[in-house]
Amino acid sequence: MSGRLAIVGLGPGDERYLTPEADDALTVAEALYGYGPYLDRVPAREDQSRHPSDNREESARAKAALRHAAKGAEVALVSGGDPGVFAMAASVCEEIAAGPKAWRALDVEIVPGITAMHAVAARTGAPLGHDFCAISLSDNLKPWELVLKRLNAAAEGGFVVALYNPVSHARPWQLGDALARLARHLPAATPVIFGRAVGRGDESITITTLTEAPGVAADMATLVIVGSAETRLILREGRPPLVYTPRAVEKVSA
Amino acid sequence: MSGRLAIVGLGPGDERYLTPEADDALTVAEALYGYGPYLDRVPAREDQSRHPSDNREESARAKAALRHAAKGAEVALVSGGDPGVFAMAASVCEEIAAGPKAWRALDVEIVPGITAMHAVAARTGAPLGHDFCAISLSDNLKPWELVLKRLNAAAEGGFVVALYNPVSHARPWQLGDALARLARHLPAATPVIFGRAVGRGDESITITTLTEAPGVAADMATLVIVGSAETRLILREGRPPLVYTPRAVEKVSA
16 A cells, blocks of 8 residues: 655646646546645546645645555645745655655655746746756745855856745845845846746736836746846837847856 | 747657647647757648758757748747757847847747756656756857856855756766866765656666766766755665755855
């Protein structure tokens, strides 16, 4: 009686992004776990139990799914975007590391999905076309000082930066502080993209500059991409601009 | 007669990863462009012309696809993984920026796909579970000195690093040099993952350490993930280890 836990990436919101592999993993599951709004994206089925939980409860959700799988069940834990990017895969690994031996015997499968930064990038051109990094602005689990250190490293290294979890009710000032930190290193005209609810009905994309970015509204459903000094715009008549970071860099700045 | 160019991400290799959105974009296309082996993944259809090209010909391929779309055609340019990550989306933007005005009038759509680092991460646990970056080791279009600068910045910042294009026939020493550079900053036991041909029949995953990594074979189909000092392993009896980077960091090292 060895159970199975699949941690399934739903992608950025619409079923257009759900891979056949993820669809299969949802189909075979007896029980579904996940943050309520993510779980709501999966059509209900009478022969499948559903266990929604709140946003902040990653650890309890991971443990509940592991306990259920350890009873011999086929369990799917759903995640928006990709479960490996600031999402449930790390949380489950943490619980397996700290939990009972039976959890290390489970068949654990992680099913990748399209994470927000690639969906937002695709909407605007190729802002991540050169070296880039992804940083979560949540300081719930790491000191803000470390976030600033990483923003410095990213900007000095010439990386394009994707900012996850830019804002929440409990963290209203972090995005402004992060943009100000990047502005120490980057030109005022550096392109900045705000992508909100990409792939959903209420999707919105804002292309602005590093100077103007602090005035743009953002929330928990927003992903922010800050260009490097190389990132540029192609203006198009009657169409939104394309944002891209060229593949070639001629020389290394000091 | 305004044409349309869709730049379509096929994901890491198998149709299990092809999103419905990508499938739709391929279905409506009259003409398909792409690197030969990627194009071979798309089933042939009599009413669709196919224009394969060699690996090194990104610029010529992008121009040919744009020229074809500018004639009023529905053209799809296929890309392995995600077109926005070291792939065709940036190349197309570069050609639009430098090309005739008609190319800026085209309807250009980028369809995201799952890029190699997320597929490899999913196979092994959650190595990208905390802040991470993606660096191409190709020095065809940027100086090697810049790659080393970015590796320093990434390691000093505590990022997990995904290395794209680690090796080719023309670039045999870059991966060894990059690993040596990261080893200046990171513990000898830092987990390193080699993921080759993920999602294909000949997939192989090797989990090793930074000290042992230079002895592992890699080629153009390999994606390498080098952990941070926080990345760790969960050993499991009868199963491969899980590799993960915890979400929490207690303090900032100097």
